[in-house]
Amino acid sequence: MKRLVCLLLGLLLCLPLCAGAETAKKTAMDVEVREHEALFSFEAAEQEFVYVKFSSKYDSGEMVLVSQDGVFSGVCPLPCTFDELTLTITAYTLGGKTLMRWDGKTVPAEGGSPCDTLDKTVRAAATARDVVMTVEPTGIRYSFYVPGRAKVLVCIKSPQESHTLLAYAGEGYTYEGFQEMPLTYADDNVTMTVLTVESSYELYRETVHAYFAPLEAAAQAETGRLSGVTVCIDPGHQRKTQVETVPLGPNFTKQSTTTVGMAQGVVTGRREAIVTLEIGLMLRNMLLEEGANVVMTREVQDTFVGSLERAEIANDAGADFVLRLHCNSRDDAHVQGIVIYCPYQSSYAMEAAPEDEYREMGFTLLHAMQAATGQTKGTCTLNNTYVTNNWSKMPSFLVEMGYLSNREEDLKIATDVYKNRLAQGMVEGIVELSRMRGLIE
Ligand SMILES: [Zn+2]
Structure with a gap:
């Protein structure tokens, strides 16, 4: 009996505490519900990016929000929600941990039937x-x-x-x-x-x-940090993969067959081909604004540009550098970071730069990208694996900008803020490489 009393007492003491904690959690998100939309805001001091999901019976959606001061706000569009219905809004870290959740009712809207x-x-x-x-x-x-x-x-x-x-x-x-x-x-x-x-x-x-509006080309600045430098941007893949077998490199007897498939966002479902194109077009504009000449291997999704053809585009343009944009994927969902691949042993690559210089350039580009993005993980590796790298007559870098198999990187790469940082990092990298190569002062 004594034990039961203690237990009851314990429960009673605990109740207000639990209730208090629960209320604090629920009021952490400010929500204003209107007809066909709900406006929310909340604070998550530790986060720069958050992932928000909402749903009513008829509408649902998800978004990635970015904030410099830890205050996040957004709008849940509820175009098909006409009645008073339960609405749930949940905020998560990009890693998937629940930060807070709000439950409430939507506002009924007026509507007639003809x-x-x-x-x-x-x-x-x-x-x-x-x-x-x-x-x-x-x-x-x-x-x-x-x-x-x-x-x-x-x-x-x-x-x-x-x-x-x-x-x-x-x-x-x-x-x-x-x-x-x-x-x-x-x-x-x-x-x-x-x-x-x-x-x-x-x-x-x-x-x-869904609609894809290719970014219009910016005007090339008459003078800029990269005046006189030509960069070839090669956004990896295209809508449909086509298998092709081509010589691995100018001095290799081995043939290379395209690996079918591309990386795909583990949360967003976004395919690598669109991610690389979006960032490629952003990068093109940033380089043009620095005065560089830019040549693209592709600017649309519905095309087929082979691996050898991509190198030929760079070679024909007499480019000083090739930036090949890709996204990584790995079975281990924890792996993240930027990985850069440079060629070596291909006769074209050896003519473009000695191995040590190639490695130094690769790491310079990596460090510029890490400084711009805040992503500290990653590395640079030399290999003979990639046809376009091997056939490029100038320094050619395959840049794996992040792992779409990792929740955090997939969600970040879906935001304009992070895509801009990646592109800005590559611009800074090209400025440093141009200095190293004596192309600019
Ligand atoms: Zn790829």
Whole structure:
């Protein structure tokens, strides 16, 4: 009996403490719910980047936020949430640890239905017809008709967000609308499904690529730190991998066959080919603004540029350096960092620079990138593995900018802030290398 009393007492003493802790956790996130959106802000002093996920019954999304002072704020778009529904917003570290969570209700929105005027005698069709799905910079525009159905469910889903709308037919059982996709990364797959309201029977399904706006070329500065220097940027991969077998290097008898596949974000699902292109175009503009001449091996996703062809582009342009952008992937999800590969033993590479100088240049580039990004992990290695490196008549660096198999690096590399840092690091590296090579003062 004594023991039970003690236990009860202990429980009673503990209760207010637990409740207090719980309240503190819940009030840590400030949320203002409005019609079709929720504004949130919170403090996470230790973090520079955070990962936020939210969901209501009809909308969900995720985003990576960056803050210099540990105060984070953002907007959860809830375009399809018309009713008072449960909304959950959770903030995580990039490593996946829960920082805080908020649960509350959404605000009901006004909305009418024109379907009362429809002719109810039309037999309901089992497919959506004349579907037009257009990809626009901020979302997906759709139109279709389903004879006899006064309402359908329209689900539009990308790897990052999903919205489900109860859509009401207009005249002639036509449906049209525009779904904003603010959290979807460029070039990711977006799938639209049209379902019956009663049984979720699938009337239509189609997948398209989210909008990708290639960055327009900046004007080349007349004078700058890199005036007179030519850099070839080689954004690794392209939308579709094509297997090719080519000689490994000018003085090697071995052939090299393309390894099929590319790295893909473990959280974002972003493919290496789009990541390298986005950063490549940013880097192009930064180099142009420093006065450099820039040649690109590709500027679009839908193309095929072979490994040998990439070296030829650099050689034909008489480039001083080649920066080959790639992202790494490893089974061990903990591995992160920037890795740079330089060639050696290829006759072209040996003519471009002796082994020691190549290594020194590789490490110089690595250190410039580490200083710009804050990523301290990484290394530089010389090998004979890469065709483009081996066939380049100038210093050629394969830059693995980070591991998409690592949560943190995948999520960081999805932000403009970090992509800019990577590009800025490469610019600083090229400035130092140009000095080492006597191209600039
Ligand atoms: Zn790659």
